[in-house]
Amino acid sequence: MVEAHSGTPARQRIGIGWPLTAGVTLGIASFCADLADGPLRTVLQFVASTGFAWGCAAFAAAFPTRTRRGSAAAAVIVLCTATGCYYWLNLPGGLRPGGEFAPLLKAFAYWMLLSIAGGAVLGVLAHAVRTDTARRAAAAAGLACGLLAGAGIAIVASRLLAGDIGSAGLNEGLLQAAAGITVATWSFGRRRGPRAWPHYAAAAALACTAGALAWSAVESVPVTGF
Numbered sequence: 001m002v003e004a005h006s007g008t009p010a011r012q013r014i015g016i017g018w019p020l021t022a023g024v025t026l027g028i029a030s031f032c033a034d035l036a037d038g039p040l041r042t043v044l045q046f047v048a049s050t051g052f053a054w055g056c057a058a059f060a061a062a063f064p065t066r067t068r069r070g071s072a073a074a075a076v077i078v079l080c081t082a083t084g085c086y087y088w089l090n091l092p093g094g095l096r097p098g099g100e101f102a103p104l105l106k107a108f109a110y111w112m113l114l115s116i117a118g119g120a121v122l123g124v125l126a127h128a129v130r131t132d133t134a135r136r137a138a139a140a141a142g143l144a145c146g147l148l149a150g151a152g153i154a155i156v157a158s159r160l161l162a163g164d165i166g167s168a169g170l171n172e173g174l175l176q177a178a179a180g181i182t183v184a185t186w187s188f189g190r191r192r193g194p195r196a197w198p199h200y201a202a203a204a205a206l207a208c209t210a211g212a213l214a215w216s217a218v219e220s221v222p223v224t225g226f
Contacts, residue, residue: 019061019074023081026057030082031089045172051151051215052176054079056183058119059144062126063187072123079115083108110221122147129187134194142203145184150211152176154219157212181208 029048036044047053058075065071087108125147128140155173164170181204188200 015065015070015074016077019077020081022057022061023078024085026054026078026082027085028089030086042168042172046175050172050176052148052180054082055118055122055148055151055180057082058122059126059148059183059187062123063130065123065127068124068127071127072120075123075126076116076119079119080112083111083115087111114218118147126187130191131193134196135199137188137191137193138196138199139203141184141188141200142205143207144187145181145204146207146209146211147180148184149177149180149208151215152178152180153208153212154215158216177208 026048029044033041033044033049058078061078062071062075065074087104090104122144125140125144129137129144131137132140152173152175156170156177159165159167159170159173184204185200188195
């Protein structure tokens with residue numbers, strides 16, 4: 001009787017442990033990306049400091065979870081832990097003489113709210129992709145595609161409009177967009193149930209357009225500069 005009760009919290013801790021570990025790792029890597037130079041900075045920026053990287057980490061943590069609530073919780077934990085870790089590491093800079101603590105706190109609150117909202121959405125979408133009916137799963141995967149690839153598409157669009165063809169920023173945006181589309185498509189193809197590919201393609205096209213516009217709006221807010 002005692003063993004049965006003591007086993008449940010252990011399983012719960014294991015379930016939370018992966019999202020927490022992923023969040024801490026992501027936050028530290030994102031902080032290190034700000035300090036690195038040269039090729040290392042480019043690599044760290046892509047794997048830990050982009051909309052694709054953070055969204056993908058949340059989506060991956062949520063995908064295997066059995067319940068919708070658990071999927072949403074896993075994704076939120078990843079993003080909130082990463083945000084908290086990143087700004088905690090940046091805290092000493094804001095407390096030093098001449099440091100700007102207020103903008104740091106404002107940026108932390110802003111990104112924490114987005115982490116909660118974005119994590120909940122990505123978690124629910126991941127669960128739907130894995131367990132829902134063919135058409136609903138296709139729509140969910142398409143929306144996930146827009147969220148994961150939207151930041152990269154927004155970068156590509158802004159660079160092309162500015163005439164920065166062949167720039168490093170354009171290549172980075174293309175890589176983010178391609179990676180986001182690949183992850184969403186792979187997750188949809190991996191589900192065990194039937195797959196409505198035409199519905200997925202249509203949903204992904206619409207969601208990528210909306211995602212790019214949404215990311216452009218997010219990046220336009222002044223606090224996102226930190």
